[in-house]
Amino acid sequence: MSDTMTGAEIVIKALIDQGVEVVFGYPGGAVLPIYDELFKQNSIKHVLVRHEQGATHAAEGYARSTGKPGVVLVTSGPGATNAVTGLQDALMDSIPMICLTGQVPTFMIGNDAFQEADTIGITRPCTKHNWLVKDTDELAETMHEAFFVATHGRPGPVLVDIPKDVQFADGNYTPPRNVKPRAYNPRVKAEASSIQAAVELMEAAKKPLFYTGGGVINSGPQASQLLRDLVDATGFPVTSTLMGLGAYPASGDKWLGMLGMHGSYEANWAMHDCDVMICVGARFDDRITGRLDAFAPNSKKIHIDIDPSSINKNVRADVPIVGDVAHVLEDMIRIFRSRGAKTDQAGVADWWKIIAEWQAKKCFNFKNSDTLIKPQYAVQRLAAAMQNHGDYYVTTEVGQHQMWAAQYIPFNAPNRWMTSGGLGTMGYGVPAAVGVQMAHPDSLVVDVAGEASFLMTMQEMSTAVQYRLPIKIFILNNERLGMVRQWQELLHGERYSSSYSEALPDFVKLAEAFGCVGLRCDKPGDLDGAIDEMIKVDQPVIFDCLVEKHENCFPMIPSGKAHNDMLLGDADEEEISNAIKSDGAVMV
Amino acid sequence: MDLKRGSSSHSAYHLRSNLPEGEERRTLSVLVDNEAGVLARVIGLFSGRGYNIESLTVTETDHTGHLSRITVVTTGTPMVLEQIKAQLDRMIPIHRVRDLTSEGPSVQRELALVKVANTGEHRVESLRLKDAFRAQVVDATLESFVFELTGAPDKIDAFVDLMRPLGLVDVSRTGVAAISRGPEGM
Structure with missing residues (x-):
């Protein structure tokens, strides 16, 4: 026809x-x-x-x-x-x-x-x-x-x-029936033998760890459910990349938080010390691995990925499994159960005791202030207000605020967290929020932003106004390119070359000029009320949150360093400057 | 005669074997849809990801099936070579990627047209070497020849090297075409 x-x-x-x-x-x-x-x-x-x-x-x-x-x-x-x-x-x-x-x-x-x-x-x-x-x-x-x-x-x-x-x-x-490229036939179902080999490793593991990524989200909500089932069935701890947040709920008791350069202390130490790593839909990106020759040195690695070129690209997999995450996890759970759902319970219990010590470090603690809004505090209060509100979608720009959002906002469902991970595109968040709000017109959509990123694509506020999309732009305004400034402080002798905006618009007036609502807050005591107002307004909002200007984002694995070399926020200046050597400075 | 003894020992044949430590040379056969831009995609993959191309040939091999065959000779560590194959294999117009070096014996041939301009003793010597290498004369004037030579790349390297002191003017090489031995197809 x-x-x-x-x-x-x-x-x-x-x-x-x-x-x-x-x-x-x-x-x-x-x-x-x-x-x-x-x-x-x-x-x-x-x-x-x-x-x-x-x-x-x-x-x-x-x-x-x-x-x-x-x-x-x-x-x-x-x-x-x-x-x-x-x-x-x-x-x-x-x-x-x-x-x-x-x-x-x-x-x-x-x-x-x-x-x-x-x-x-x-x-x-x-x-x-x-x-x-x-x-x-x-x-x-x-x-x-x-x-x-x-x-x-x-x-x-x-x-x-x-x-x-x-x-x-x-x-x-011609209608869409059976139209596909003749040479493209991606494989979704993995070989049972490789899944069996993975299950055998998992059964004997004493220090296992799930390392999950955006592939779980891309595979669909069923994949996230299967991941939860497998984590529950095994009792193994789980960490995730930036792109995979929400696949396993942050409220789950096996959750160690995000891993990587600004990930949690417990997640990164667990990565370093694990003996069996089950990588599910992640790609061993350099933000995750840190120094490659010191990456999880004593572990057997299982790598599930639909793209064969992701396997053995940066890190050699002991058990490569090519397939779609949902299909593979389904088979894995079936094989695991059919073999009696065995794990080394004593070993894993000891592993959890070690992890509990790392968790006790409370790596996301920060020194709060009564007079200045700390950016971490602002994100914490935003997270609390969003949780009170109900379901929420978060987009981000790129930089310190993005990492704080990943650290402090809990995601309990997939498809709620939109961020530019691989490319690190400043200016992603405002238009991404427009797209999210188009898809979910009645949901709360917040772009956690920095003032510099926001200025890159702020013209899309006009789009939001035109289509009545009540997106909330929550700007952590430090009048700095915060992550650039942090690297200049740590790696370039505090020479702040072009990381300071000497002229910034009045964001409240800017909001009014766009025809949306502008709010400003500069006192910790006013923050909760202002955030509640932002959420309540049924219009696009630009929220100018004036925060501490020189706050650094911790924990941090300095570039070129291993997971167990990570710095905590309470590290003193000498420790920080010693940790970052010139050989690491060449890395981005 | 100004011919260095054993000149092929310092020729490209020697250089070809001399890979950086841990690197290997592979000949890959790649079956692709014969569509506009497909070669640019393959070349772009190699240049964009920093892979080496030592030789590349491509032409349509199945007109009714709209298929072309690319033969690429590349070098790298085993991990990089596996990456190259995986990266090629996931491209949409690529049907199959075969590693002719690691997947059993194969035949590799290259064709070269070699022009020399010479007279007298050099002219006679170049004709003798032509016979020794089983090359053909495809063009001749009173002061030049064009030889056609087929063989493995190192044979052509050696011949070109020998022609250099005999009045070498131009070389045109096709790059390597390769196919697996035995009854199986790609």
Whole structure:
């Protein structure tokens, strides 16, 4: 069965048939036929962003909070190049995204036409795959293929570049049945023998540890449930990467907190000392491993990942398991139970005693103040207020505030935490909040921000106002690029090169100028009331929280150091300066 | 005659064996959809991730099936070589990746066109060497030859090396084409 329609109609029909409800985009010359078709229909909502980068992060927020792919529609040339940051961000964090770009007509490609860019060439390394469609008859199939690639295997961004003449021309529409690339067949079910080998290691483990990541979230809510079941069945402790927060609940009694450069003391020491590590959907990123030759030196490593190229990339796995997390965990639980659900209970109980000593360090404690708002205190109070409110979604920008948010805000369900992990994109949080709020119009959505990151994409407040999205921007304003300043203090002899904003807008007036609500707080005693007001207001809010300007983010594993070299907040200055040597300074 | 004794010993053949410690050389055969940009994807993967390419050949091998075959010779530590294969294998238009070096015996051949301009004794010597290497003359003038030579890369290295003092002008090499021995296909 096929119908003849224009290329622009095919695009819209394919989006509808793929179940798309929201598109984030920005029109321009080379996509006008598609915008014309959007105008004529009512089933897809279009969100007009203020910058194409905003469209990509909004789509990421939408995707991350729903499990569905995010869709972006932008024009040729600058529209496409502005989308590049978001594409790379989605690639690094494995977010399913379909980016549709307009292109100059086929007969003008290569002639340096107005708003022409080699979009395919530019986005080849920052997409999972991309296509230039030169024939309207191939458009429908390419669209369906794009959705397949974005959402199957390890998810990621794809891009379809559509010349304007292809949008105008007539072609055949084919429905999405059985459309997939002929050479792409990602494996979801793992070999039983490798799972059995993993279970055997787990049964004998004396110091086991689950190290979970964003792959658990990407695999779907069932994967998070299965992870909880497996943790309950084994009694093993669990830690998670930044991207995996919420897969295992922070309220769970086996939770050690996040691991990595700014992770918890207990999680990092447990990583270092464990004898069996069960890595579930994480990729041994350098923020996690620290110094590679001192990484968990006495452990056997089980690595579950849907992407074979993640296995043995940085750290050699003793038991590699290629498959989708949910499928693998289901099989693992079945095999574990069928063998009698055996663990070394005495060994694991001793392990928990060691962990309890690390937990007793209370690594997230900080010196509070009666006069100044400490950023950690602000995030703690925000977390308490959000928990009182009920369900909440949090996005972040990138920097100290992001780490404090990860440390102090508990996540008890997956898909509630949206942050730029791999790429570390400042400016992610505001548009991501727009995308999350579009998907969850009645939920509380808070962007924990720094004032510097916020300024990178703040124009999306205008989008939030237009679509009545009551996102809350909670700015920890220290008038500094806090994480840069922290590194300059620790690594560059306190030479604060360009990490201080000498001019900042009045964020309350800025909020008013955008047509939303501005709140400011600079006293610890006023904080709870102000946060409650922010949550209560049914409008977008910019909350300017003036915090201690020179607070550092601890705990910290200095770059180039091992997990058991981590610094706590109460380390004295000499200890800190000795810990960070020049050989570590070369690392980022 | 200004020919160094045993000149092939200091030729590229020697250099090819001399890999940094812990590194190996592999010949990979990669079956891909013959679509626009597929070669750019593969090359971009190698350059973007800092992998080496010693030789690369690509052409369509199945017109009706729209398939091309890429043969790439690369070097790296075993861990990096496994990464290269995994990174190639997950690309959407790539059907199969075979490691011809580690997965059993294979045949490797390269074709070279070698132009020498010479007269007199050098001309005679170059023709003698041509015979010794079983090369063909595909173009001749009174003061030049173009030789066509097929063989493993080190044989071509050796021949080119010998031609250098005999008036070597130009070399054009195809890069390595390779296939596994025995009845099995890719």
